[in-house]
Amino acid sequence: MxxxxxxxxxxxxxxxxxxxxxxxxxxxxxxxxxxxxxxxxxxxxxxxxxxxxxxxxxxxxxxxxxxxxxxxxxxxxxxxxxxxxxxxxxxxxxxxxxxxxxxxxxxxxxxxxxxxxxxxxxxxxxxxxxxxxxxxxxxxxxxxxxxxxxxxxxxxxxxxxxxxxxxxxxxxxxxxxxxxxxxxxQLAVADERNRFSRDLHDILGHSLTVITVKAELANKLLDVDPERARAEVADLERLSRDALADVRRAVEGYRELTLPGELTRARTALRAAEIDADLPNSTDEVPGDLRELFAWTIREGVTNVIRHSGARTCTVRLTPRSAEVVDDGCGPVRERGSGNGLVGLRERAAAAGATVVTRPAQPKGFSLQVVVPA
Incomplete structure (x- = not known):
């Protein structure tokens, strides 16, 4: 009624x-x-x-x-x-x-x-x-x-x-x-629900992955290096607060990410997973209208590296028209080419006129790249 x-x-x-x-x-x-x-x-x-x-x-x-x-x-x-x-x-x-x-x-x-x-x-x-x-x-x-x-x-x-x-x-x-x-x-409500669920997956998937890795590391260090274990626990508290803040921002509709902030998170997450990180020190060459898209690219790529790759190194490359996350892990398994995270990334890329490219890296590993045509 x-x-x-x-x-x-x-x-x-x-x-x-x-x-x-x-x-x-x-x-x-x-x-x-x-x-x-x-x-x-x-x-x-x-x-x-x-x-x-x-x-x-x-x-x-x-x-x-x-x-x-x-x-x-x-x-x-x-x-x-x-x-x-x-x-x-x-x-x-x-x-x-x-x-x-x-x-x-x-x-x-x-x-x-x-x-x-x-x-x-x-x-x-x-x-x-x-x-x-x-x-x-x-x-x-x-x-x-x-x-x-x-x-x-x-x-x-x-x-x-x-x-x-x-x-x-x-x-x-x-x-x-x-x-x-x-x-x-009704269709608009359904689309908004799907979008919101993908955003929560992207936000919590990354944060919970890092928290899990840090918790495992802290558990291993409890008897070997208590001080470092205490530092990891402190990081766990900070990351959980950040994840809660991200969820609140998503619920309130503020979904914009910052590219420098995402690079900092990626560095922290890769270090906690004991993966060597090669990340750019500057984002000045990336146009303002592409920074949010590239930030989502880094978040999705780094999350997949930590979850699925078994890699030892991870490299992030930024240019004015592209963002790429490359690792030297086990290569393209099925989970890394599908899932809600990549679906959401493809939709964001399509909205910006960009293309998501996934391919094996040479000599081994996996590459996730978002390219914006000139």
């Missing part, structure tokens, strides 16, 4: 209420048969005409309100066929009874019947029945004794049918548009 209110589908809000108001306004044209019945108020037929005309107008407005609540709530506009047929049948009975009571003046209700056919039934059935209804009432002018052919009535019925048909198509178009908007919103 909350979704219906937000998207305008709630039956007691928006265009439906305005539509009911205008339907009630148009019943003003029933004043003509009502006036004719009032002129005959000294007869039973006159009072019957007054009651029948008022009943027809009330039912007409009530039927539209019922359709709005039930059709719009189901996002289909039209009623189910049995309910639509019952409502139109009752209106037709009231209209015929009104004509029996006050004569041809009661044919003003025929215009409203055409509107009901078009409004309540799906096309093309509604158009066919509206035309049949108009033809029948017009022909009655030459068949019923004392009646005359009424060209203005025929024009009114056809004009009203065409106008309501146009309004109906506009409403149906709006319904389809709202459905499409709802589907787009």
């Amino acid at each position: 909350e979704q219906q209110v937000r998207s305008g589908w709630a039956p007691d809000r928006g265009p439906g209420r305005i539509g009911t108001f205008w339907i009630a306004v148009w019943t003003f044209f029933l004043v003509e048969p009502l006036s004719a019945a009032w002129d005959r108020r000294d007869t039973v037929a006159g009072w019957a005409g007054i009651v029948l005309t008022i009943a027809f107008g009330v039912w007409y407005v009530a039927f539209f309100g019922y359709q709005r609540r039930n059709g719009f709530a189901r996002k289909t506009f039209h009623l189910q066929a049995p309910k639509a047929a019952a409502g139109i049948a009752l209106a037709l009975v009231l209209a015929v009874a009104d004509c029996i009571a006050i004569g041809q003046d009661g044919t003003a209700t025929a215009v409203y019947l055409c509107v009901l056919f078009v409004m309540a039934l799906p096309t093309p059935l509604s158009v066919v029945l509206a035309l049949v209804n108009a033809a029948a009432w017009y022909a009655a002018g030459s068949v019923v004794p004392g009646w005359n052919l009424d060209n203005s009535l025929l024009l009114s019925m056809l004009t009203a049918s065409a106008a309501v048909f146009g309004i109906q198509q506009m409403i149906l178009g709006n319904i389809r548009l709202r459905r499409a908007n709802e589907e787009n919103q």
